[in-house]
Amino acid sequence: MTAPTQAPAAAPQTNAHIDPAAQVTGAGFVPVQTRSERPRSFDPEDFGAPTGREVNWKHTPVAQLKALFETSPVNDGVETTVSHTQYVRPALAHGAAPRGEFFTPEDIVSAVAWQGASDALHLSIPADEEVTEPIVVQIDGKGGRADAHLVIEAGRHSVSTVVLRHTGTAQYAQNVEIIVRDGAKLKLVTVQQWEDDAIHASAHQARVDRDAELTHIVVSLGGGIVRVNPNLELAGTGSEGYLYGLSFADSGQHLESQVYLHHKGAHTTGDVLYKGALNGASAHSVWIGDVLIGRDAVGTDSYEANRNLVLTEGARADSIPNLEIETGDIAGAGHASATGRFDDEQLFYLQARGITEDEARRLVVFGFLTEVIQRIGIPSVQDELLAAVEAELAAVDPQAVLGDREAAQ
Structure with a gap:
């Protein structure tokens, strides 16, 4: 495994910063065509500070996220408590499995969170156990900066629900690493009810193994800038992934989700539905949905949709669905987007x-x-x-x- 503090071997070796919109070659800048081709690295310096012209930052107010482009010298911006402490395992340092089992940052904020979080919270549901009550992870902002990495591991054939609840105010860079082992069923709900001045950028990366199921739900109602980007890999045969989202942007709020669903295993099922409402001048929402059906993902059934309701003048919703299919042997695939009054x-x-x-x-x-x-x-x-x-x-x-x-x- 690549050392966690080093850029992965696949990262381009250049003298320039990584631009997710382009790779440097002998012929000049060649645009990256798909989400799967974006470079990844554990080192923030490999990305460089975004300018707002990059494909994954062009709809984001990058100037207001500047505080999250460097690790925090004092990591005390939030206080985290867990409702069911019996599922909390010893914190994971860099290099301690299962941290980094498959997670690799896709942008500078995620790399900052990786480096800045010396210890990762580890929630582990034992194999074959059914947890009847939701496990609530309460994250209260205390007004400062914080970097965090959470690892949520659902053991083989387990059934559980985890709720991440964000309140208060903070400048928060967050990674959430989700592992759903064979036959497990996990439901993860992340709720953002921050105060109006909070800044929250989060990268969720999930791997779903054979015959396992993940339901991932993003609800963003509060915060000045909230950017929650789920990346779900249906790795095992027969795995299922359901990605749902809800946002309500008021005047001055920026609520964003860039969704990536990768059908990698055979006979996988995916469903994406995000809905948003916008009210007030300068209310802004961004949804970008990328679905990749890989060459080995035969028998795949996948659909993604985004619906936005613009209630007042001055509000804006950006909605961009993308679908890439590398095999002709699928059960079905489609995408849709609609923004209206x-x-x-x-x-x-x-x-x-x-x-x-x-x-x-x-x-x-x-x-x-x-x-x-x-x-x-x-x-x-x-x-x-x-x-x-x-x-x-x-x-x-x-x-x-x-x-x-x-x-x-």
């Missing part, structure tokens, strides 16, 4: 049944967003998030919500 026909339908206009608008938006929450399958978490969405909607001025007809005028 409030549906006037739905509003008319509800008003025709005696519901007031303001309540009808609230119901339509609420119904649009709750589809993702209902897939969590944990009543206590669902109730809490539904209440949080209700609170977001309560702050929306119904008269400022633009419908399709108004937007066309």
